[in-house]
Amino acid sequence: MLKKIFFATFLFFLFLITFFVIEPREEKIDTVMKEMEPVKPKNPISIAKYKEEYQNDEITAVLSIDGILDREIVTQTSDNVFYTNHNQRKEEDSNGCVFIDSRIDIHTTRKIILYGNSGEDNIAFSLLKQYIDSYFLQEHPNITFITETEKELYQVFSVMILENDTFYQQLNFVDDAWVRHLTLMKEKSVYPIDYDATRNDKVLLLHTIDSDGKDIVIASVRIGIEEF
Numbered sequence: 387m388l389k390k391i392f393f394a395t396f397l398f399f400l401f402l403i404t405f406f407v408i409e410p411r412e413e414k415i416d417t418v419m420k421e422m423e424p425v426k427p428k429n430p431i432s433i434a435k436y437k438e439e440y441q442n443d444e445i446t447a448v449l450s451i452d453g454i455l456d457r458e459i460v461t462q463t464s465d466n467v468f469y470t471n472h473n474q475r476k477e478e479d480s481n482g483c484v485f486i487d488s489r490i491d492i493h494t495t496r497k498i499i500l501y502g503n504s505g506e507d508n509i510a511f512s513l514l515k516q517y518i519d520s521y522f523l524q525e526h527p528n529i530t531f532i533t534e535t536e537k538e539l540y541q542v543f544s545v546m547i548l549e550n551d552t553f554y555q556q557l558n559f560v561d562d563a564w565v566r567h568l569t570l571m572k573e574k575s576v577y578p579i580d581y582d583a584t585r586n587d588k589v590l591l592l593h594t595i596d597s598d599g600k601d602i603v604i605a606s607v608r609i610g611i612e613e614f
Contacts, residue, residue, distance in 0.1 A: 429614040431457065433534045440474045446486060449500065450530040451513070458510045460500060460531075462486035470503065481509050489557060492533060496564065496588050497557060504594040504602075511594040514602050517545045520577045529606050531590055536613055540590045540606035543581035544571045548601040554591060561585040571605045581607065 431448045436459055447460040459474045462485055469485035472478055480503075486492060487499040502511030516522045529540040546554070559567055568583035588608040596602055 429532070429534065429537070431532045433532075436474075442474060442476055444476075445474060446492065447531055447533045449484060450532075452526040452528045454513055454526055455510060458484055460484045460486060462488065462490075462492075464488055466501065470501070481506070484510055487555070493535070495557070496559075497591065498531070498589070499555065499591045499593060501593050504596065511592065514592055514594050514604055515596055517542070517602075517604050518547070518576060523579070528609075529590060529592070534614070536611060538588075538590070538608050539610035541609045542604055542606045543579050544575040544603075544605040545577065545579075546571065546574045546601070546603040546605065547576055547596075548574070548603060549599075551601070554593070554601075554603050554605070568607075575605075 433445060433447070436445045436448070437443055440459070442461065444461045444463050445459055446462045449458045449460050450456050461469050461474060461483060463469065466485070466488050470482045471480055473481065473483050482503045484500055484502040487501065490498060492498055502514075503509050504512040504514065506512065517526075523542055523545065527542050529542070531538045531540065548554070553567075554571065556567065562585075564587075565583045565585055568587060568589065571589075572579065572581050572583065590606045590608070592604040592606075594602050
């Protein structure tokens with residue numbers, strides 16, 4: 387009889403240990419595992435906030451260049467004319483604003499082309515002509531492009547001055563042709579920049595026109611990305 391009582395007592399205490407010690411430990415392990423799961427970074431820029439502030443749903447991204455351009459608003463509409471003479475609020479303005487080529491879907495393309503006027507120092511893309519000096523590139527090699535879903539970091543690989551040559555506007559390449567296209571951009575740079583094109587490269591082009599009517603095109607390749 388005593389053996390039965392002792393055995394029953396033993397089983398009861400074993401149950402208590404299992405319920406109150408082992409179970410919470412398993413819950414603790416689950417909690418630790420959840421804490422170890424990667425957390426997506428938050429978007430440092432609120433595109434929605436800019437849309438509301440400027441009353442413009444065509445605001446698409448924000449552009450920054452190392453030390454010289456900070457959070458320049460980028461728009462996109464159905465043509466490549468409207469924002470050459472309208473600002474981010476859609477007000478008539480001869481300075482225009484920076485905008486994305488209307489043909490491009492920024493979420494699927496391998497090439498993003500941005501256009502902007504130049505002239506006075508207060509116009510964003512007036513600074514692009516300074517890239518003609520290689521020392522300027524050494525000081526400002528990186529470009530950041532932020533959308534609602536991604537933050538992309540690019541590095542300049544070509545500085546082009548073109549006349550009657552719009553090859554840079556071409557889109558929709560198959561892989562080998564894409565590599566040749568990027569290599570051609572590198573070869574047309576006004577000075578050599580170390581870069582080897584690959585099929586997986588995504589590029590960002592900044593375009594303006596100088597006082598002589600020539601195209602200045604700064605080509606950069608993506609070197610980093612964060613998804614929100």
